[in-house]
Amino acid sequence: MTPVILTLNAGSSSLKFRVFSRDGLVRLAKGAVSRIGGAATLKAGLTGSEEVPVPLAEGADHAVALKGVLDWVMAHGADWQIGAVAHRIVHGGTKYTESTLVTPEVMADLEALIPYAPLHQPHGLEAIRASDALLGHIPDVACFDTAFHTGRDPLFTHFALPPELYEMGVRRYGFHGLSYQWLAHVLETDRPDLARGRVIAAHLGNGASLCALHDGRSVDTTMGMTAVDGVPMGTRSGAVDPGAILLLKRSFGMSLTKIEDLLYNRSGLLGLSGKSNDVAALLADGSETSRFALDYFCMRVAQAAAGLAVSLGGVDALVFTGGIGENAAPIRERVAERLAPLGTFETLVIDANEERMMAMEALRLIG
Incomplete structure (x- = not known):
């Protein structure tokens, strides 16, 4: 057997x-x-x-x-x-x-x-x-998906809320940890020089986030308490002014269920374009709304990467992964162009392999 x-x-x-x-x-x-x-x-x-x-x-x-x-x-x-x-x-x-x-x-x-x-x-x-x-x-x-982000400095795990809420679990957890753990493993194996340095990893797919890594560990990340925070995604909104959510409830009478559906299923690239959450389809479409959706996505990803560079004190490499990060060269190029003010850094593409990371973890536990 x-x-x-x-x-x-x-x-x-x-x-x-x-x-x-x-x-x-x-x-x-x-x-x-x-x-x-x-x-x-x-x-x-x-x-x-x-x-x-x-x-x-x-x-x-x-x-x-x-x-x-x-x-x-x-x-x-x-x-x-x-x-x-x-x-x-x-x-x-x-x-x-x-x-x-x-x-x-x-x-x-x-x-x-x-x-x-x-x-x-x-x-x-x-x-x-x-x-x-x-x-x-x-x-x-x-x-x-949260485990890789544990152990970060409290500066990167708190919201600006009273401390009792933090103790109740209202804090920044971060997600896509299996993907970032795999990237850290690949870098340690193939590029130990970068693994020890300051790396910004961009997991861009239907779900999207970025992570600042130093010496192979998570320092900061764009997702917070839930997987809807941070940069816009395929159908998820990313960060939205909390006041806008209160307005939808208080002034427009939207139920929490409808607001949740809006933020998770009808926003992001789909909501901005009104057409699709598929980047290849939006690139091929070329309409004004499709171009705007992609430009907005690239700008927000670049802004997030620049913020993570502050968390790291600089950047040695930008690593793309995920369905969009691996396959959409125009998106990678637009993001990198917007990051030109950060100076010179290496850009890599590493295929996501969360499943193999999971198998490695299982093997470690069962011996």
Whole structure:
């Protein structure tokens, strides 16, 4: 039998998976279930092979989606033996500063954090419950997007609010930590000179943030208490004047549910362009609104990077990652142009690989 590690990344209507060999963490397979809750479809393939769609039951939930994934894994890897399931969990709060084996106590703690990540946390926990029901004898590992940012100076974790609110959990946590942890690992392996220096990492995708790293550790980051803060994203607003939110509620009568939907699902590139949250589509469209949306995005990313340069006391390298950061050269160029006042620094592109980072964390924990 070949020992393998399964990684899961659960969204509201999707479940992405990877299979890695335990020996060397070679990726053996990848796939995803889309449209969970509707006409769910699993699309998967072995590494080097075409991904083939497999319809699932209409209205499938995360448990049914995971069952479909496991059936596919068992059918295509007859000699694979799953040794651990690593789950991407958005919020670990202040208690979980590194990946951890899941226990009932851990689950209770993570459920208490749902109000801090209401559109992300529940789906990750649902995937853990489904995994436990289907593979109860196999350890589940929770890998947190917040963990990499723990240990920062209080200057970068506070809001300008009374201290009792900080103690209640109203603080800047930061997210995309698995992506930044992977970048730090790659730099340490391939560019130790930069790893020890001042690096601004830009994780730009449908979700977007930036992180200031020094000596491979998070110093500052653009996301705060929730994953809607910071720079604009595909459909998320990024930072908005809190007074504007109060106005929507008080003067325009918008419910909290509608405001939440606005900030998470109808803003960002989609809201600014009125067309799409897909950068490739906006670049191809070329209309005035599409150009404005992209110019606004690039300006805000550059402004955020300049602010992080202050946090670091300078910058030695700017690293792009994520779907936009890796594939949209015009966006990288526009951001770099706006950062010209910072002087000379190196610009790199490193492919995101949060899943392999999760597999590495799982391997570390199970030994």
